[in-house]
Amino acid sequence: MSGSRELILERVRRALADAPLAPESPRDYRRAGTLSPVARTELFYERVCDYRAEARRVRAGELPVAITEVFAARGAQRVCVPNDIASEWRVDGVNFVDDEELSWEELDHIDGVLTGCTLAIAETGTIVLSAGAGEGRRAITLIPDLHVCVIEERQIVETVPEAMTLLTELGAQRRPLTFISGPSATSDIELNRVEGVHGPRNLVVLIEESA
Amino acid sequence: MSATARPFPEAAHDALRDAQLRSNLFVATQTIRDKRNQVVGELSDWEELREAGRAIKADVLANLDRYLLQFEQAVADAGGQVHWAADAGEANQVVLDVARAHGVTELVKVKSLTTDEIGLNAALEAGGVSAIETDLAELILQLGGDWSSHILVPAIHRNRTEIRDIFRATIADDALSDDPGELAEASRTYLRERFLTARMAVSGANFGVAETGTVCVVESEGNGRMCTTLPPVLVTILGIEKLIPSFADLEVFLQLLPRSSTGERMNPYTSLWTGVNAADGPQEFHVVLLDAGRTNALADTVGRQALHCIRCSACLNVCPVYSRTGGQAYGSIYPGPIGAILTPLLYGVEHAPTLPFASSLCGACYEVCPVKIDIPSVLLHLRAKAVESAGKPSLTMAAAGWLFGGRRRFAAAQRLGRLAQRPLIRAGKIRRLPPPLDAWTRTRDLRPLAGESFREWWERRG
Amino acid sequence: MRVALFITCISDSLTPEVGRSTVEVLERLGHEVVFPPEQTCCGQMHLNSGYREEADRLGERFMRIFDGFDTIVAPSSSCVGTMRELHPELHGRLFEFSELLVTRLGVTDVGASFPHRVAYHATCHSLRLTAIGDAPLRLLDAVAGLERVELSEERECCGFGGTFAIENADTSTAMVIDKCAEIAASGAGVVTAVDSSCLMQIGGRLSREGAAVRTMHLAEILNQTAA
Numbered sequence A: 001m002s003g004s005r006e007l008i009l010e011r012v013r014r015a016l017a018d019a020p021l022a023p024e025s026p027r028d029y030r031r032a033g034t035l036s037p038v039a040r041t042e043l044f045y046e047r048v049c050d051y052r053a054e055a056r057r058v059r060a061g062e063l064p065v066a067i068t069e070v071f072a073a074r075g076a077q078r079v080c081v082p083n084d085i086a087s088e089w090r091v092d093g094v095n096f097v098d099d100e101e102l103s104w105e106e107l108d109h110i111d112g113v114l115t116g117c118t119l120a121i122a123e124t125g126t127i128v129l130s131a132g133a134g135e136g137r138r139a140i141t142l143i144p145d146l147h148v149c150v151i152e153e154r155q156i157v158e159t160v161p162e163a164m165t166l167l168t169e170l171g172a173q174r175r176p177l178t179f180i181s182g183p184s185a186t187s188d189i190e191l192n193r194v195e196g197v198h199g200p201r202n203l204v205v206l207i208e209e210s211a
Numbered sequence B: 001m002s003a004t005a006r007p008f009p010e011a012a013h014d015a016l017r018d019a020q021l022r023s024n025l026f027v028a029t030q031t032i033r034d035k036r037n038q039v040v041g042e043l044s045d046w047e048e049l050r051e052a053g054r055a056i057k058a059d060v061l062a063n064l065d066r067y068l069l070q071f072e073q074a075v076a077d078a079g080g081q082v083h084w085a086a087d088a089g090e091a092n093q094v095v096l097d098v099a100r101a102h103g104v105t106e107l108v109k110v111k112s113l114t115t116d117e118i119g120l121n122a123a124l125e126a127g128g129v130s131a132i133e134t135d136l137a138e139l140i141l142q143l144g145g146d147w148s149s150h151i152l153v154p155a156i157h158r159n160r161t162e163i164r165d166i167f168r169a170t171i172a173d174d175a176l177s178d179d180p181g182e183l184a185e186a187s188r189t190y191l192r193e194r195f196l197t198a199r200m201a202v203s204g205a206n207f208g209v210a211e212t213g214t215v216c217v218v219e220s221e222g223n224g225r226m227c228t229t230l231p232p233v234l235v236t237i238l239g240i241e242k243l244i245p246s247f248a249d250l251e252v253f254l255q256l257l258p259r260s261s262t263g264e265r266m267n268p269y270t271s272l273w274t275g276v277n278a279a280d281g282p283q284e285f286h287v288v289l290l291d292a293g294r295t296n297a298l299a300d301t302v303g304r305q306a307l308h309c310i311r312c313s314a315c316l317n318v319c320p321v322y323s324r325t326g327g328q329a330y331g332s333i334y335p336g337p338i339g340a341i342l343t344p345l346l347y348g349v350e351h352a353p354t355l356p357f358a359s360s361l362c363g364a365c366y367e368v369c370p371v372k373i374d375i376p377s378v379l380l381h382l383r384a385k386a387v388e389s390a391g392k393p394s395l396t397m398a399a400a401g402w403l404f405g406g407r408r409r410f411a412a413a414q415r416l417g418r419l420a421q422r423p424l425i426r427a428g429k430i431r432r433l434p435p436p437l438d439a440w441t442r443t444r445d446l447r448p449l450a451g452e453s454f455r456e457w458w459e460r461r462g
Numbered sequence C: 001m002r003v004a005l006f007i008t009c010i011s012d013s014l015t016p017e018v019g020r021s022t023v024e025v026l027e028r029l030g031h032e033v034v035f036p037p038e039q040t041c042c043g044q045m046h047l048n049s050g051y052r053e054e055a056d057r058l059g060e061r062f063m064r065i066f067d068g069f070d071t072i073v074a075p076s077s078s079c080v081g082t083m084r085e086l087h088p089e090l091h092g093r094l095f096e097f098s099e100l101l102v103t104r105l106g107v108t109d110v111g112a113s114f115p116h117r118v119a120y121h122a123t124c125h126s127l128r129l130t131a132i133g134d135a136p137l138r139l140l141d142a143v144a145g146l147e148r149v150e151l152s153e154e155r156e157c158c159g160f161g162g163t164f165a166i167e168n169a170d171t172s173t174a175m176v177i178d179k180c181a182e183i184a185a186s187g188a189g190v191v192t193a194v195d196s197s198c199l200m201q202i203g204g205r206l207s208r209e210g211a212a213v214r215t216m217h218l219a220e221i222l223n224q225t226a227a
């Protein structure tokens, strides 16, 4: 409603007739972390586990074995992957289905999804997806019930500000971002935490040691 | 909304008698309080984050016209459509128009206080469109024909047996137990089909980034992701105060909000999207910028800080009043300490004259507020406005003001009081007083005025 | 040191023993106490009830009467905090009693003796408005024979809140009932605080419940000596 636009702006300007001052916002909070890479990975691992996601640390080069085990342990046979996933992740024994415009219905009948991520935040146990390479569209990590996410150790930052500094560029490119901290959960029934409502009920994070 | 609800003391009186409500509330508020304290304690820079959060929000308000225009431009550049709604009716109409343009008669919705505030569901219903609430708590309320009592945990007043019964009567069969896992599963099954087939979704939002036009939704269950990703058409209703200047500012609020609200280091899901992305998500995106009283609050120089609120609900959980009466006593979508100031600021204090008085001014809310809203000061300010707007100053207060105006008057009043109270004293206590002071003596004894006041003692001592 | 006493309207009328104790403790410590007789009320009650004009008038009156005194003490964190908030120039001049002793005068042991189990209720304004920190606890811990016990929700309001106690009597009562239950559970024989108003609320309820627990202002406890 075009009249409303002018009306609201006019109301705002009138409300601010006293010209309130807004000095530069102080930013004295911690920006950079202080942990060593080893401690940072350790913290990330702990925090992910804290939110009852499954986390595994995997030696460089042993990722295919870990992927095979994770899907086998859950009996997941048909697994969706973004088209541009690293070829070494396409292990034998799993039927990988490339995401070529799969419908929501089709995704609903997939056993799981395997993706990489953009970065991870140690302090909060968060992984961030940005629809980038090896991550796919948002829907593929949302509809299937099992999400296996591979993180390279060097993708882990310690603090939220460090993460946002790296993500600002992606934000400017209008990439959709999803922050995931553990499997979906609700505390709406007497504050009992129940894992898994609408998103994947199982989140497995594979942390690959940097070579 | 009906801002002119029952007076708070009356509504509280009833709520306090509801034993089930009180015990649910007690457990709930204590649990979240403890969790919040623990994760806030982990951050050595919490105070610096709060100060940054406060300052960023103050900047947003001080330059709101500029940020609104910047946001509008950025959303449009990214392929989104921006609408401006001066009041609830206009906002509802936008949603209805979009639904009609697509021939949609059923849409999915993410929990949003803003959409509750404008009464969207009822407006849609009247226009022939049904809105399905997808947040578990909201679903419980919707199916139970009930309304919210807590910003964050709207069904806090329902226990698991009550929820089971609501579900059995609506979306599940009699085999359903009261196990929280099973209840959640029942809602998952019911809603999944709707998510996968919905043609339109409506959401609120936690933040809108002026610089980039990005919208941010913070949630736990995944229904927010479902609604903002799967349906081809998305409408987001955004209160004009929800803007933040830059993308990087999220680094402050994404730390403050989850720790203050659910007591988590980070909530399970945070979604950020900017306009329309050809390869991912809805192909038609609308944002409705909503005023509906916000500019009234903005015009109040003391009260405008209430618009800093990021709806974390920390102030509710620590409030000794809220944790006993629950949210419904506040007669507004916004309960607790923030509701006691926001409701009168949005709708005018004359529509909620008892709310600014629904506080013992203990200050616990200010202490926890992640954006440092000085709620006690705003309460005092609104009390003065309430007294002013009532137009009939209390005789008692005027008389007291006069008595305190001079030493002799005051001393005489003390002596007079001593005489007057004599017939009321039993065994050294006053157990019954006439109205309005009987409100005290119904539940508490009162010490009589001392036989010798301090000033008399001081004079006697010489 | 010469200290001007602001007694507060409540203590003057209802609990003069709090004022007497304040005077006697300070004199025992070798200080001179003066009582400007023109004083009445700081205006907080009016302020909290929405009567800003009356409050301002009473606040101005207070400022005039105490003009010229470098050190002012009041046995109420609530009145002190409010006045300091409204008149920032009172910072460093107007003190709550325990704050004066510990922060300004550097005393924690005032030579008191009180062999009882005592629970300290941290009033909201002492915690958050006046921010007197642990001054009362340090004073109590130095009292000979005193055994201090903790309340489970020590930061929770007692429900007084001025006219709130009357206007929202049901909620106020629900709050004080919980507070009294905490006190009973603590096993204390005496409950103390730095605000007479809160003690009036707690004491009024304890009395109605027929509880054996007594309320005493901190100044009174500090004025108990072995002799």
Ligand code: SF4
Pocket: B260, B308, B309, B310, B311, B312, B313, B314, B315, B316, B338, B365, B368, B369, B370, B371, B372, B373
């Ligand atoms: S007022 Fe502050 S504490 Fe209360 S909900 Fe808003 S942001 Fe949270």
